[in-house]
Amino acid sequence: MNFLVAAALAVGALVVLPLVAHFLRRGRAAELPFPPAALVKATQTSTRRERHLEDRALFSLRALTIVGLAVLGATPLVRCSRLSLARGAGGSLAVAIVLDDSLSMRAAPKGKPSRFERARDAAARLLDSTREGDSVAILLAGAPARVALAATTDLALARRTLKELAPSDRATDLAGAVSLARSSFASGAGRERRLVVLSDFAAPAVPAGDPAPWVPLPALAERLPDCGIASAERRGTSVAVTLACTNAEAARGRTLELLAKGTRVAKLGLEARGGVASVSLAVPPSAASPLSLRLDGEDALTEDDTAPVAPDTVGLGVAVLADQTESGAVTGGAPLVEQVIGALERDVTLHPLTVVPDQASELEHDALVLLDDPAGLGPEAREALTTFVERGGLAAALVGPRAEARRIGATLEPFAFGTVRWQLAPAAHGANVASLGWLGAEARSLGELKPQGRTLLDAGHAPGTRVTATWSDGAPFIVDRELGRGLVTTITLPSSVEVSDFALRPGFVALIDHLLDTARRRRGLTTSVAGTTWVFGSERPVIVGPDGPLRLVESPDRGRTATPSLRGSYRLTTERGEEQRTVTLDPQELTLEPSPPPAGARNAGGAPAGQLLDVSAELAYALLALLALELLLRAVRVDARPGFR
Amino acid sequence: MTERFDQELDWGALAPLRLRARSAAEGLWAGPHRSLRRGAGVEFAGYRAYTQGDDLRFLDRHALMRHGLRVVREFETDTDRSVRLVLDVTASMSFAGSRARGAKLAFAAVVGAALAWIALRGGDRVALEFIGDHGLPLPWGTGMPTFERIVSALEHARAGGSVSPERLTQLVTRLGRSSPAGSITVVFSDFLDLPASALEELGALSGRQRALVAVEVLDPDEIDLPFKGPVRLRALESDLVVDTDAPRARADYEAALAEHTAKWRDGFVARGARFLRASTGEDPGAVVRRVLEGISGAGA
Numbered sequence: 001m002n003f004l005v006a007a008a009l010a011v012g013a014l015v016v017l018p019l020v021a022h023f024l025r026r027g028r029a030a031e032l033p034f035p036p037a038a039l040v041k042a043t044q045t046s047t048r049r050e051r052h053l054e055d056r057a058l059f060s061l062r063a064l065t066i067v068g069l070a071v072l073g074a075t076p077l078v079r080c081s082r083l084s085l086a087r088g089a090g091g092s093l094a095v096a097i098v099l100d101d102s103l104s105m106r107a108a109p110k111g112k113p114s115r116f117e118r119a120r121d122a123a124a125r126l127l128d129s130t131r132e133g134d135s136v137a138i139l140l141a142g143a144p145a146r147v148a149l150a151a152t153t154d155l156a157l158a159r160r161t162l163k164e165l166a167p168s169d170r171a172t173d174l175a176g177a178v179s180l181a182r183s184s185f186a187s188g189a190g191r192e193r194r195l196v197v198l199s200d201f202a203a204p205a206v207p208a209g210d211p212a213p214w215v216p217l218p219a220l221a222e223r224l225p226d227c228g229i230a231s232a233e234r235r236g237t238s239v240a241v242t243l244a245c246t247n248a249e250a251a252r253g254r255t256l257e258l259l260a261k262g263t264r265v266a267k268l269g270l271e272a273r274g275g276v277a278s279v280s281l282a283v284p285p286s287a288a289s290p291l292s293l294r295l296d297g298e299d300a301l302t303e304d305d306t307a308p309v310a311p312d313t314v315g316l317g318v319a320v321l322a323d324q325t326e327s328g329a330v331t332g333g334a335p336l337v338e339q340v341i342g343a344l345e346r347d348v349t350l351h352p353l354t355v356v357p358d359q360a361s362e363l364e365h366d367a368l369v370l371l372d373d374p375a376g377l378g379p380e381a382r383e384a385l386t387t388f389v390e391r392g393g394l395a396a397a398l399v400g401p402r403a404e405a406r407r408i409g410a411t412l413e414p415f416a417f418g419t420v421r422w423q424l425a426p427a428a429h430g431a432n433v434a435s436l437g438w439l440g441a442e443a444r445s446l447g448e449l450k451p452q453g454r455t456l457l458d459a460g461h462a463p464g465t466r467v468t469a470t471w472s473d474g475a476p477f478i479v480d481r482e483l484g485r486g487l488v489t490t491i492t493l494p495s496s497v498e499v500s501d502f503a504l505r506p507g508f509v510a511l512i513d514h515l516l517d518t519a520r521r522r523r524g525l526t527t528s529v530a531g532t533t534w535v536f537g538s539e540r541p542v543i544v545g546p547d548g549p550l551r552l553v554e555s556p557d558r559g560r561t562a563t564p565s566l567r568g569s570y571r572l573t574t575e576r577g578e579e580q581r582t583v584t585l586d587p588q589e590l591t592l593e594p595s596p597p598p599a600g601a602r603n604a605g606g607a608p609a610g611q612l613l614d615v616s617a618e619l620a621y622a623l624l625a626l627l628a629l630e631l632l633l634r635a636v637r638v639d640a641r642p643g644f645r
Numbered sequence: 646m647t648e649r650f651d652q653e654l655d656w657g658a659l660a661p662l663r664l665r666a667r668s669a670a671e672g673l674w675a676g677p678h679r680s681l682r683r684g685a686g687v688e689f690a691g692y693r694a695y696t697q698g699d700d701l702r703f704l705d706r707h708a709l710m711r712h713g714l715r716v717v718r719e720f721e722t723d724t725d726r727s728v729r730l731v732l733d734v735t736a737s738m739s740f741a742g743s744r745a746r747g748a749k750l751a752f753a754a755v756v757g758a759a760l761a762w763i764a765l766r767g768g769d770r771v772a773l774e775f776i777g778d779h780g781l782p783l784p785w786g787t788g789m790p791t792f793e794r795i796v797s798a799l800e801h802a803r804a805g806g807s808v809s810p811e812r813l814t815q816l817v818t819r820l821g822r823s824s825p826a827g828s829i830t831v832v833f834s835d836f837l838d839l840p841a842s843a844l845e846e847l848g849a850l851s852g853r854q855r856a857l858v859a860v861e862v863l864d865p866d867e868i869d870l871p872f873k874g875p876v877r878l879r880a881l882e883s884d885l886v887v888d889t890d891a892p893r894a895r896a897d898y899e900a901a902l903a904e905h906t907a908k909w910r911d912g913f914v915a916r917g918a919r920f921l922r923a924s925t926g927e928d929p930g931a932v933v934r935r936v937l938e939g940i941s942g943a944g945a
Contacts, residue, residue: 034880
């Protein structure tokens with residue numbers, strides 16, 4: 001506070017003047033000369049009382065006026081607690097509000113609103129301080145980060161969008177949301193940029209960048225004790241439970257109870273320690289479904305203290321056809337593809353194939369069929385594979401030199417149509433990294449591929465074919481094709497280390513991981529973490545979750561999808577019948593404690609000084625209103641003025 | 646000070662007015678008023694026995710020749726009248742309320758000036774006296790120069806201070822000595838804050854064939870206490886201050902004022918004087934007429 005602010009606010013001390021004047025005048029009526037005063041009877045007590053009552057309104061008005069003048073003098077230098085957006089040069093603003101809607105934001109300190117409610121209120125106040133011409137974008141930091149409202153100047157729409165937002169059981173993807181927010185500023189060129197982050201920061205650190213985030217509510221990062229049930233799954237005669245606690249104190253003295261139709265059938269005392277813990281509870285034979293779990297005791301987050309028990313499931317089935325001699329490693333062991341799948345430590349059930357089955361029923365337990373350098377497919381195999389894909393499966397082929405040496409009558413359909421050639425010593429070196437952006441950071445490693453050959457596809461012949469990655473010379477590297485409810489993926493390089501170092505690069509692992517994920521989503525997961533997208537392709541299931549029907553979203557590349565945000569059981573009704581899926585919590589979301597906001601994010605260090613509030617106009621109007629009110633009061637009382645009527 | 650009332654007074658309307666007193670005037674010079682003196686008048690007054698030295702012109706020769714009686718015929722002699730104006734110039738006369746066009750003293754001065762003008766035009770003598778220390782008294786005088794002096798004295802009169810009982814006694818004594826029989830004394834005062842003996846002293850100016858008209862001059866605000874809400878009232882001739890709630894005190898005040906006025910009225914009337922109240926909110930001309938009516942009915 002500088003001298004000018006102090007001096008202006010000191011004017012507010014003059015508020016005592018009307019009070020002093022009031023006390024001096026109190027009890028002393030207007031003195032008037034009156035010769036026959038001796039004939040007038042004194043009524044002193046009544047006089048004082050009435051004078052006291054009469055002056056109160058005027059006194060209040062004058063005191064308010066003086067205070068208003070003082071604040072008007074100090075504004076906009078005065079620091080107000082009300083949240084607002086500062087305007088450096090007074091021009092329009094481009095505002096991106098990152099609102100964390102992850103599970104941890106549901107936590108509420110005793111007697112206070114939850115973190116999410118406070119964050120949403122703060123966002124609403126910030127929106128109130130925007131003006132016509134400002135653009136606003138709202139990003140959600142529940143995993144995966146997403147755009148709730150793209151940058152728009154329709155402030156009413158922004159307010160409506162904000163009002164409709166609700167907390168979820170998702171994990172936190174604050175870094176992704178901040179990146180999305182920064183990218184949203186591209187459309188707001190010329191405006192001052194404000195990146196507002198309303199989160200508890202229970203997530204990995206936010207990457208540095210421009211603009212720096214402003215954290216108007218650092219109090220959201222207050223640490224709150226919590227112990228929750230991340231997931232629970234029936235495994236035979238027991239229930240496997242994943243528990244997560246922020247610290248030992250949160251777990252101390254608490255008991256996990258297994259309920260069958262609401263009746264407790266088993267219980268287990270929690271060990272007083274923080275972090276993730278896996279426990280098992282025996283299910284009595286008499287226990288009836290559905291089963292659920294409950295944690296007794298209280299903590300800051302009650303939503304994660306109960307959970308449904310997912311029914312028995314089997315892992316994701318993956319059928320792999322790979323030639324040990326061609327696709328194996330020099331050091332021995334399983335083919336490289338199988339080793340990669342095993343290294344990913346997924347809940348995967350591998351089915352090594354020697355030949356592609358002639359019957360689709362042989363693949364009914366598999367979600368992914370992966371063929372490494374197949375030597376063509378016979379008619380029965382093609383039929384079985386097509387049926388498998390049309391039912392929602394994912395078939396992927398790493399096409400290599402054996403494609404040219406296929407048997408008579410064998411083709412590579414449905415992976416490739418038309419001519420398929422193996423090109424030796426191609427001029428192109430490496431894949432086009434830019435076309436592999438969907439693979440993540442590991443895609444860069446594929447840019448340095450130096451294969452001895454590659455497969456050239458005639459992508460134009462297959463209907464619905466989409467090239468998802470190319471070689472550096474533009475030739476197709478990876479091709480996808482929708483077939484029924486499923487997907488066919490063709491990769492133009494085998495895993496064999498004799499052909500290339502493709503299988504030894506991180507990009508290959510990322511590609512296999514991507515295929516597993518796709519297969520899992522297409523096949524449908526019986527258990528998934530909140531925020532995981534379920535892909536249905538052309539299928540149109542009816543999904544009913546804990547909070548009612550779940551909306552399907554049309555996606556241009558994946559068909560119909562749905563993303564459950566809340567944990568619990570979901571019932572899917574499709575043409576094939578009914579299916580139950582369980583949505584669980586990400587244990588990390590429960591164990592990650594809030595971290596302090598980035599240094600300097602509260603107000604200084606390049607962040608906009610949002611707490612400084614210019615209320616000159618509002619104060620000036622208020623002062624005018626006060627003066628008008630005083631004039632009105634005086635006009636009304638002119639006849640009542642002591643001494644005359 | 647008197648300008649506002651002066652402008653409102655229709656001096657032309659006062660022209661036909663004359664001073665008429667039921668009591669006989671005892672003037673030194675011939676005038677329009679009936680005199681106790683018998684002499685060279687025109688109106689027959691009666692007979693009386695001749696005494697030596699009587700003017701033989703009035704000897705009734707018919708009575709002498711027919712009856713042998715020596716009687717003289719007497720006629721009423723027309724003589725002038727003495728009018729004394731007494732104005733209260735104590736502080737209370739300076740009061741002017743919210744509805745009055747001027748102070749009470751100004752109102753009294755205009756009415757007094759009008760009476761002087763009427764009297765002087767009729768050939769009467771007029772003198773001016775003040776109750777208080779802020780006026781310049783004028784001795785008996787006649788003619789328009791006297792009117793000019795009276796107007797000047799009234800204009801320069803200022804209300805202030807109060808009058809002590811001793812001072813009032815001295816004044817009344819002096820007036821009593823210098824007032825001839827048949828003289829008319831008109832007292833203008835609000836009769837507020839005067840010494841306790843004032844009623845007795847001023848009442849003495851009536852009687853002995855002298856007429857006294859007391860005019861109580863009050864401001865409209867003094868008559869009905871119009872104030873609203875709490876007020877602090879300060880008397881002008883004392884330290885008295887009264888805090889009151891005017892609406893609540895109004896009824897009591899009006900009763901007290903009526904009682905006060907009745908005391909003065911009854912006191913003056915008991916001594917043969919006339920008493921009337923004038924409000925500064927009234928037309929001064931109307932007040933002049935009421936005073937003249939009072940003069941006509943006053944005295945023996």
